[in-house]
Amino acid sequence: MAVRLALGLGVTVVMLAIAGRRFFWLFQLIASGQPATPSRVRDVPARVKAELAEVAGQRKLLQWTVPGVAHFFTMWGFTVLLLTIIEAFGALFQRDFHIPVIGRWAAIGFLEDFFAVAVLVSLAVFVVIRVRHSPKRENRRSRFFGSHTGAAWLVLLLIFGVIASLLLYRAAQVNTGNFPYGWAAFASHALAKALAPLGTGVNSVIETTFLVVNIAIITGFLVFVSYSKHLHIFLAPVNVATSRRPRALGALASTPDMSMEDVGDDDEVVFGAGRxxxxxxxxxxxxxxxxxxxxxxxxxxxxxTGKPLSPKLxxxxxxxxxxxxxxxxxxxxxxxxxxxxxxxxxxxxxxxxxxxxxxxxxxxxxxxxxxxxxxxxxxxxxxxxxxxxxPSEAGLMLRNVENQGDPWGLGASKRTDWIESLDFEVPVITGTIPEDIEYLYWVGCAGALDERARKGAQATARMLHRAGVTFGILGPKESCTGDPVRRLGNEYLYQEQAQKNIETLTDAGVKKVIATCPHCFNTLANEYPGLGGDFEVIHHSQLLDHLVRAGRITPGGGYAGSVTYHDPCYLGRHNRVFDEPRSVIDAIPGATQIEMRRCREKGFCCGAGGARMWLEENLGKRVNMERTEEAIGTGADVVSTACPYCMIMLDDAVRANAKEDEVRVLDLSQLLEESLG
Ligand code: SF4
Ligand code: SF4
Missing domain, CATH: 1.10.1060 (Fumarate Reductase Iron-sulfur Protein; Chain B, domain 2)
Structure with a gap:
């Protein structure tokens, strides 16, 4: 008894001291960072909800069913098995220790054994996944490519050690009469049957040995965790609790003060992160x-697509x-x-x-x-x-936005060309928006200036007009929202553009805005409020869905064929508009929807966001080719989308594949219009 007490406590004290020192060091290191914006403590209910969904409920992990379920049982297994740690330390002092009140309940014994077995099964699943998807077999296709796989195997071994030693000492406890639970602790009793023939003396040695081994592995595991990627066991709940809410998508996190007003001569000003x-x-x-x-x-x-960027690496x-x-x-x-x-x-x-x-x-x-x-x-x-x-080619785009107000440098005077072919008048707002005009239609640079994207803008305008929606445009007073320059890193130019546009919209008395470009939509709706621009912004796919549901547009039989819908990243993932465009397509009687393998939250980018539209793509395969091949692979007659950037990128790739006679790329509004005949 004295030996196991000395060994058990000795190991624990040493390991806790090492791990404690490491965790204190980590705390100091992380606390040395700059202040985080926006606040990471406000909106407590959303943070509690996230903690429940993502940590307790393992929501994101469960989206990958097999590894998700295995991780769910491992995480909850270790939580439930905290009880066995209390029991193990108690047994160092008193061989037949049990937790007061609950320590002899059959349900507790069952839960402990159930999760011990569940963790063992989960370990087997992890082993199969790691072997099947080993970087040696799959190279870059493996999600573990570049990860510390040796450490991961060691962790699996340590977890196995924890559970195996736990079941062994519990089984021996059954045979020495020190086990607090009855048959509900099924695994311990089953193993005890196998050990019983060894006799009480040997079982007593097994009990002491594996109790100390169990404590040594657990405390050793704690030390290993504090020095490895498995830090996430302790840090993940904190990271989830302090993440941006509702999510770190949509707007960028910070809007730095670019004014330099309060900066003294000796102050070192740093924009962005260089160190x-x-x-x-x-x-x-x-x-x-x-x-x-x-x-x-x-x-x-x-x-x-073979580029060197991996977010993990x-x-x-x-x-x-x-x-x-x-x-x-x-x-x-x-x-x-x-x-x-x-x-x-x-x-x-x-x-x-x-x-x-x-x-x-x-x-x-x-x-x-x-x-x-x-x-x-x-x-x-x-x-x-x-x-x-x-990249040098980005310089041209930045200069164009700065001097002409659009990334192509075509200039403000061209911004009304797209309305010339319409057979109704679109008011160009010069002063204050008249009271009988409900919406300001923010056409966006692509919609106003690019030949293919214009078709989407024109179809949208015709659909709105047909449904009796009143709208006007800013024409030459509209300027790039600043999305591409912001994503490229030019926060200064973004803020200049944003402030100019907010002033224009405010002076015009605009309250409600329709945007066809998801990048404009995201910037107007999510980023302009940070600079004082508060407008009610709706994407044209949302408005079209509303108009169809309200019976103000009734899709007809003008289109018959299959359609695959491509989720624009800034509409889908960034703003959670997944259902509305699909609902419009569903309302077209002759349209059959076919989903691509990568759709909705897992939709694959067209390659244009983050200012990539204006950068050369010389490394690996072109992203738009990869996406378009997937779309063509569905056999659909039409690839529909709701973003001018996506439309340009997908259309380019369809032509590069010489498939333009088989597949058409259409904006949602064009498809809806076609159905009307
Ligand atoms: S391309 Fe998309 S997935 Fe890759 S790092 Fe950038 S945001 Fe993340
Ligand atoms: S950042 Fe790390 S934890 Fe998050 S998905 Fe990538 S590899 Fe996994």
Whole structure:
């Protein structure tokens, strides 16, 4: 008894001291980050809800059924098995220890054994998944490519050790008469039968040995966790609780003050993140929390088309840099003027940084709510605003937006060309919007200026007119919302554009806005409020759905054929508009919908977001080709979408595949109009 007490407590004290020191160090390191915006403590009900859904309910993990269920049982197994840890430590002091009140309940004994077995089964599932999807077999296709697979195997072994030693000492306890539960603890009793022939003496030795082994593995596991990717066991609940709510999609996290008004001569001003210490504490927490599960990587359009960007590897590289420079970060030596190399070019390859389309698939998938896009855009901001170092072709787009108000540089005078072919008048608002006009139609640069996208804008205008919706446009007074320049990292130009547009809309007395471009929609609805522009913004797919449901447009039999709908990232994932466009297509009597394999939350990007529309795509396969091949593969007659960028990208790829005679790319409004005959 004395030996097992000494061994058990000795191991525990040493391991807890090591783990405690490490956790304190981690806390200091993460707390050294910059303040996080927006607030990570406000909106407590949403945070509690997220904690219940994502940590307790494992919502995101369960979207991947088999590994999700296995993880669910492992997570809950370890939670329930906390009771066995209390029992193990109690047994160090008193061999027939039981937890007061509940410690002899059959239900508790059953639950403990049930989860012990469930964890063992889950471990077997993890082993099969890791073997089947090993990077050695699947190379880049494996979501574990680049992860620390050795550490993952060690963790599986440690978990097996915890459960095996637990069941062994419990079985021996049955035979020595020290076990607090009856037959409901079915696994312990079944194993006890096998050990019974060894006699009470041997069982007593087994009991002591595996009790101490169990405590040693658990406390050793704690130390290992504190030094490995399995930190997520402790950090994931904190990361989920402090993530942006309702989610880290839609608007970008921060709108830095670009005014420089309160900056003194000696102040060092940093826009974006060029060094690891420039990130906020939440971004540093993200880095430490990554589980290396690779779900983000498996969905990333850049990674899936052979580009060097993997959101997982980006997070892991930044984490390595954080840990390697921890002392400097904690000492806040940037303020002391120490020369530190820029992250981009040393830790993050520029091709990695500029490959991101900001599609949001990584953020959507991440089970621990890591906010990749904010981190990527912060590094882009530093490159653009502090280093003036970005892909040369982006320079033209930035100049065009700055000088002409649109990325193509066609100029304000062209913004009304698209209405010339309409057979009704579209009012161009010059002063205040008249009271009899309900909506301001924000056409967007693509809708107003690009030949193919104009067809979508024109069809939208005709549908609205037909349904009796009153609307006007700003014409030459409309200017780029700033979405592409913001995603590229030029926050200064974005804020200039945003302030100009907010002023125009406010001066015109605009209350309600229709947008056809999801990028404009997202910026107007989610980002302009941060700069004082509060408008009621609706996407044309939502309005068309409303008009169809209200009977103000009745789809006819003019279209007959199959349709596959492509979810624009900034409409679907970023703004959760998945159902409305599909509902419009469903209302067309002759249209049969076929879903692509990657749809809705898992929709695959067209390759244009994040300012990628204006950047060369020389690495790997073109993203629009990958997506269009999937769309063509459905055999649909029409690929429909609700975004001018997507339309341009998909149409380009259909032509590049020489399939334009077989498949048409149509905006939702064009398809609806065609159905009317
Ligand atoms: S936002 Fe999209 S492209 Fe960018 S890293 Fe995430 S998944 Fe990849
Ligand atoms: S960032 Fe999230 S999804 Fe990606 S590997 Fe890490 S934990 Fe998994």
């Amino acid at each position: 690891i210490e420039d990130f906020s504490w939440k971004q540093l927490l993200d880095l430490a929390t990554c589980t290396e599960c690779g779900r983000c990587q498996s969905q990333c359009p850049a990674w899936n 980006l997070i892991m590289d930044l984490r390595d840099n954080l840990f390697a420079n921890a002392e400097r970060v904690m000492a806040k030596n940037r303020a002391a003027g120490q020369e530190v190399e820029n992250l981009v070019g040393t830790v993050i390859d520029p091709d990695v940084l500029w490959s991101c389309t900001t599609c949001g698939a990584c953020v959507e998938q991440c089970p621990v709510d890591i906010e990749h896009i904010d981190t990527i855009v912060d590094m882009r901001r530093y490159q653009v605003l502090m280093e003036s170092d970005f």
